[in-house]
Every structure is written in structure tokens, then in C-alpha cells.
Amino acid sequence: MKMKIAVIGAGALGLYYGALLQRAGQDVRFLLRRDYQNISRQGLKVTSPKGDFHLAQVKGSREVAELGEVDLVLVGLKTIANDRLIELVAPLMKEDTAVLTLQNGLGNEERLADAFGASRVLGGIAFLCSNRGEPGTVHHLGEGRIRLGEFSQGLSERADAIAAMFREAGVPCEAVADLRRARWEKLVWNIPFNGLCALTGKDVTELLGHGPSRAEIIAIMQEVIAAANRQDLSLPIKPEPFISKMISATETMHHYRPSMMIDRLEERPLELEAIYGIPLQRAAEKGAEMVRVGMLYALLNLGEKP
């Protein structure tokens, strides 16, 4: 199946998945900003432990309108730019266009659904370590798996087809029946590690190697799971073995620095609403108080530039 795909938010994530899909034969168009000149002239280079590659010709524009209508919009925009999300996606939409947001945290599908209708929207959780290198280059460091699902229903042919397309492009991908559960599962990792690394300047290995902060990570995970299990999930998340597995997996990430930590070190704004603000709100709506998460959110917020 060949699809016309637009990538909105061509950061490390958007460029990486877009490049893989193009290499696999999909018709991909990128909305570009700072890399426009370089990518237009020299194409896009991907370095990866799975093998480097170079796309000599890449379709890109600085104007969404020039990308034309597509079958699928892939959203990789930072959530801090979400006030522009709808205007960036709208020109790409024809009647049956689907939108798959791979953004972090909660609230992104809702935003798209409000504008375009819930039935158009899918969400995905990307487990990807990547960053941007010199202009026109993206570095894939490891992982890359995606779990995606429909926003307003369970399994669907469309979700299966998109997952198959990613797999054909070399991306491990599964369609899930309960997107909300998958989002909360990811938050169980993101909420403690992103925030604590950004706040303290320590990486995941340092946090786990220190008894008291390791205990806080586990306590935060318990708070998130308790809140998640009030969100009408199809199946509750069992704190054990879920937490132990997640800790073990993180122990293999040698001195990994989550993106939020790097954003803080480089004095960029953090994705606080998607990863903290909205989850705290959803928890509170269902009567779950996440005390540690609230404190973490407040202290991260304090460090943001006004």
C-alpha cells in the first residue's frame, strides 16, 4: 500500500520515521523549518546502529499548503507548539485523511479530534532514542518501536494497515486496542524519569543507582498507576510486575538522558502540560491525588523561563 504521508514537526522523531517510510517506498513530504535549505539541496542523512542511509531527494516545504492533501498526517510536533497544531494539520486534510500523533503525553488526540472529528485520529507511542545532528542529519541511537491505536475505538483495519506499513519500513510496530492504556503506561516511565532527570541534572543510571531516589521513582510510578487505573482502562495496569519490568529495562539504558533533561540543559521549554499538567488534571477528575507528581510538576515549572 503506497500512501501520501505528511510529516508535521520534523524534529529527530519526525525526520527518522519519515525517512524510513520514504526509503520503504512511501510518498513522504516534510514540513521543514531550519533544515529546509540543507535538506532541499543535499537530502536527508540518517545514522543508525541498524545501518546509515541517505535519501538524496526529499520532498519538503516551509509552507504546509505546498505539501498538498495526503492520506496520512504524522505529527511529531513538540507539544509546546500545540497552539499551532490545528493550523498546521488543516491544509493537509481531505475527506478520509487520518492523523496519527506521535507526540508525548496526554491531550494531543483530543485537540485533533475537536478540530477534525474523533474518527480521523490515531495516537502512537514511540520508544525512540534519536537526536538531530549537523543540518540535514538525524542520529538514530536505539529503539524505535511504536504502539499505535485508534482514538475513538478499539482495533481497526486502518490501525492495522498503518502498523503494517511501519513494520515494512523496519519499525517494530503494533496496533493496540486501548490507546489510553498505552499512553498511561508510557507515562509511568516518562513522569518519573523525564522530570527527575530534568530537575536534578542526573541521568537514569545515576537516579537508579541511588537508593533514596530509586525509591522515589518507584513511589511515583505507583502514583501514576493508581491514577491510570481510574481512567476506565480496558484492563488495569498491575503495579507488579509492571514496575519491576520498567525498572529493569531502564537499567539497561546506560547513562541515558531523557529528552526533557536535554531540553532543560539546553534551556529549551519543557513539555510539561502533556506529561504533567494534563495527567494531573485527569487524575484529579477521577479523585486520584498524585502528590509526588504534583510536586515534581511545580518544581519543573519553577525552572521554566517566564
Add this chain to the structure above:
Amino acid sequence: MKMKIAVIGAGALGLYYGALLQRAGQDVRFLLRRDYQNISRQGLKVTSPKGDFHLAQVKGSREVAELGEVDLVLVGLKTIANDRLIELVAPLMKEDTAVLTLQNGLGNEERLADAFGASRVLGGIAFLCSNRGEPGTVHHLGEGRIRLGEFSQGLSERADAIAAMFREAGVPCEAVADLRRARWEKLVWNIPFNGLCALTGKDVTELLGHGPSRAEIIAIMQEVIAAANRQDLSLPIKPEPFISKMISATETMHHYRPSMMIDRLEERPLELEAIYGIPLQRAAEKGAEMVRVGMLYALLNLGEKP
């Protein structure tokens, strides 16, 4: 009443109070370390908004044994040096010597009581902004009030006499019947402000000026008061108006940086056990869980050098 007084831990606090007592006619001896040469030769200078002064002759030694036995030992040692507390105080003790610890947090009186008997021990809470300047100089920035009391009983003639001695030296001082309550009251301020300033690098004015961190400060104060009120105090601490008063008082401290923040900025060890570890333990013993305080303790601990 003229007393022989030894000052152990001649940092900004010990030097300041010792200097005032000497100026008022008391026989004061200082245990000195890095300032020994300077103070022996040139005396001790105090700068203060209440008037600068200089003591040309100061009795000091690098060896406790040379200070001789005294009537009163004033302890100003950092609690991180408490493993040396008993050996430093022991040579000064004659049969009726009293020990007044002005150290931060909890656990100091107990340590002295175990070694010398509870009846010898008093504790005091100092509200003092001071720091050390060039060698031989201490800067008094503001405040200075002391609340002191007996460790093992209520009001006493001895506590009244010591309080009177401080007042004669120009230090506002009151004897309190419930030292434990006074210590916990001070913790209601120290626990949020010392730790949050040290952890985030923001001063008290910045913390209070930011809605979410201001709310966390209040929530932490509530946790501490709830734990305090399980410690068999003579009278419970009423969250209101206590918290509001404390916040208002702090709002007058224009961009004040608590000592723990300065210690962290200068990469010195923090007084974590006295201000966090032992209070958390006392709270847990009485079934009070201080969740935010525990998280703060863990994260401060993480930032300490191994």
C-alpha cells in the same frame, strides 16, 4: 552574672553570639580552626546593621583541652560534624556545666544527653542571618533572636538566667517551656525553604512569587505541622494562622538565600539528617507520613557528593 563560656563550632553563628557575649563582659573562649591565626593576632571583627565592633583580644585555641572547664558550652557546630560533637564538648565539662546547642534541626540534644546526661542539656533555636567574611570577620546581616529551653524539663531558673545573659548582650532571647515544640516550629520553615532553595537554586522570594511552588511550600508546611502535632507537644501547632504568618514573614526577606542553598552552591555538604532524616524518622515513628518532605530529602541526598 559572669560566666565562663566555651564556643564550639566557631562559624558565623558561634563567632557572632560569642563576640556579643564577650563584649557584654562574659569570659568567652572559642575553639578555632581556620581563623585561628588571624583571630589570635588581630582579634575578631563583627559588622552589623546594629553597629560594627571589634574585639582586640579574643581567647581561642585549636585544642579543646586548652580552653579549660567552663560554666556553659555553646554549640554552633554544623550537624554534619556531629560525629565529633562529644569529643569536642567532653573536655569542657565540670560537674555543673550546662551545654546549650544552637545547632539546626533534631537529634542534637539527644546526642549530648546520651553522653552527659539529659539534665545538662539545653537547646536553642537561632533566627540569625550571618556569614563569615574575610578571615577574622563575621558579618551579621539581620535578625539574631534566640528561643531556648531545657531538654528534659519545662521552664527553669537556669534557662531564664541564660536567656537574660543573651538579652544583656543585646540578643533578643526568650526561654520556652516546650523546646521540642520550638524545634518543630522552626522546621516548619526550614524544611520547605532550605531544601527547595538548595534543590532548585531559587531564593525564597522567587519560590513564593511562583504560584505552583508557593502552593508546594504551604503543602509541605502542612505535612510538617501534622507530624509535629503527633510528637506529644504541650500544645498543638495550629496550621492557621501559623503558616500565613510564616509566609508573610518570609515575604519580607527580600531574595534571601537560606544557608543550605549557599552550602549547595558552594558544593559543601548539607545538614540533611538534622533537618530531614531525623524529622522523617520521628514522624514515621508516630505514624505520620510526610510524602513531599521524603521526596525532597531523597532529591537533596542525590545531589550530595558520595
